[in-house]
Amino acid sequence: MMASRFTLRQLEYFVTVGERGSIAQASAQVNVSSPSISAAISQLEDEFGLPLFVRKHAHGLSLTQAGRQFLVQARKVLAEADSLNRLAGSIVGNVQGPLNIGCLLTFAQVLLPAIRREFQAKHVDVQVSQIECDQQTLIEKLRRAEIDVAVSYDLEVPPDLEFIPLRSLPLYAVVAADHPLAKAKSVTVKKLVDYPMVLLDLPISRAYFLNAFENAGVSPNIVERTRDMAVMRSLVANGFGFSVANIRPYSDLSPDGRELSFIPLEGELRPLRLGFIVPDGARSILSVDAFIDHASQTISAWNYPGQPLTDGS
Incomplete structure (x- = not known):
C-alpha cells in the first residue's frame, strides 16, 4: 500500500476550517482564497478516503466523527513541523519560524502592537501571530500549544506553567x-x-x-x-x-x-505582577526567548504600563 501524500499547507487549511466551521472565515484568517481551501480539503479527503466534513449549505461545515479524530492528529503533525523548524533555527543560531503570542485583553491594545513592530523589524524571519483573550483562555491555549507565550498577570497561574515576572502594577x-x-x-x-x-x-x-x-x-x-x-x-x-x-x-x-x-x-x-506565562522549557526556543527579552527591555524603557509616559522615558 502506497503511503498517503499530503502537504502541511493542506493540513493547515483543514485545521483552520475545522476550528472556524466555515471556509469563508478560514479564508479570511489565512488570507487564501476560498476555492483554494476547498480544493485542499477535497484533496485530503480523496487521498485518505475519508469524509472530513458534512457540508451544510446554510450553516457552513461541521466535522464528521472521522474529521474530529483527524483534526487532533493534524494539530500534532503541524506542531511537530513547527518544532523541526525551530530546531533548525536553534542549530544555526537564527531566530526564525512561527511565534504565536497571547495577550490579556485588558492591555493588549497598549502593549502588544508597539512591541511587535520593533521585534518583527529586528527578526524578519519570525512569523508572528497574536490573539487577545482573558486569563483562563490564555492558560488553556498554552496547554494546548496553540500559543507559545502569553503576556499577562500572575493570576492563578497553574504549576505546570512558568510565570516570568516583569513589574508590579498597583x-x-x-x-x-x-x-x-x-x-x-x-x-x-x-x-x-x-x-x-x-x-x-x-x-x-x-x-x-x-x-x-x-x-x-x-x-x-x-x-x-x-x-x-x-x-x-x-x-x-x-x-x-x-x-x-x-x-x-x-x-x-x-x-x-x-x-x-x-x-x-x-x-x-x-499588586498584580505583569509578566510572561510560558510552558516549561519554552525559553529554549530562540524565538520565544528573543521575544521575552525584547518585550522586557521595551516595557522597561517605556516606564509603562501603570503610569503615564514621562518626558525622556
Whole structure:
C-alpha cells in the first residue's frame, strides 16, 4: 500500500476550517482564497478516503466523527513541523519560524502592537501571530500549544506553567473628572463603596478586583459590568460609576474624549505582577526567548504600563 501524500499547507487549511466551521472565515484568517481551501480539503479527503466534513449549505461545515479524530492528529503533525523548524533555527543560531503570542485583553491594545513592530523589524524571519483573550483562555491555549507565550498577570497561574515576572502594577480607582473623589490623592475601598461601581468583568480578573473589597469587609454596589477595558473607561467617564484597574493608559481620556481621574488605592492590596506565562522549557526556543527579552527591555524603557509616559522615558 502506497503511503498517503499530503502537504502541511493542506493540513493547515483543514485545521483552520475545522476550528472556524466555515471556509469563508478560514479564508479570511489565512488570507487564501476560498476555492483554494476547498480544493485542499477535497484533496485530503480523496487521498485518505475519508469524509472530513458534512457540508451544510446554510450553516457552513461541521466535522464528521472521522474529521474530529483527524483534526487532533493534524494539530500534532503541524506542531511537530513547527518544532523541526525551530530546531533548525536553534542549530544555526537564527531566530526564525512561527511565534504565536497571547495577550490579556485588558492591555493588549497598549502593549502588544508597539512591541511587535520593533521585534518583527529586528527578526524578519519570525512569523508572528497574536490573539487577545482573558486569563483562563490564555492558560488553556498554552496547554494546548496553540500559543507559545502569553503576556499577562500572575493570576492563578497553574504549576505546570512558568510565570516570568516583569513589574508590579498597583491598583487604581478610576473615576470621572467631575466625580466627588476626582481630586483625591488616594482613596480606600471603604470610601469607594459609597458610590456605584462599573466592574471589569473578566474570568479570574473579576475575582482579583472584588477581593480587594472583600478583604476590607465591604461589598461594592455593582451597577454595570463589561468585558471591554475601553467600554469600562467610557462608562466611568460618563458618570455610571467608578471602576478599579491596574493599567493606566497614556491618556487620561476615555475613548469618547471625556476626562478621567486615576487615584491610587490605599491599604494592604496585592499588586498584580505583569509578566510572561510560558510552558516549561519554552525559553529554549530562540524565538520565544528573543521575544521575552525584547518585550522586557521595551516595557522597561517605556516606564509603562501603570503610569503615564514621562518626558525622556
